[in-house]
Amino acid sequence: MKKTLIIGATPDPSRYAYLAANKLVRFGHEIVNVGIKKGEVAGVQIEKPGDIHTDIDTVTLYVGTYNQPPLYDYILGTNPKRIIFNPGTENPELEAMAGKKGIETVEGCTLVMLSTGEF
Template structure:
């Protein structure tokens, strides 16, 4: 099963972890879409600056600090992903509660590590 992934907080800057993860997802042949503040392309993936109502997202991986996540709670829940990954620095107990209430699994993990160790 392809775990189509939405990267929220995607960056065009090549030294950012969100940029690395887009590249790693693509190299692992995982369908990848991205949302960020600046439009552009990373590893063939267009970074959208508008929220797209996808209907087939398996995983949302977050690269936003907890305060910046608040604006996206409803959007992420509306996507009905199978899981949300909270990468280092994005831990958010308030959002965990909302995800639990909506029966959405979440993990506090590093997407890059999960991909590198075949645990994604």
């Protein structure tokens, strides 16, 4: 299964990041929750961006484009195989930076991708 880093994790059950975390776990994926909110989602504590995880397959973004620049080094430092830009997180600058490092970028919805088997 694909270890997935969720950027923008939140304990708020009305948010898509919360739904994605739970669905990822239900589908057997290990997750790492990173965000500014305290708490846990799907049984996994939310941590602040800090220590770089080096075993990440996929980063899925739930942080708006304007809040992403301070996270560029953190996201790219994990050296994931791909980054999923969920609706509202599309960012040509970060996509270009990822492409230069050989990281696949996908503009899509993690929830839909899981439901259709495209994840």
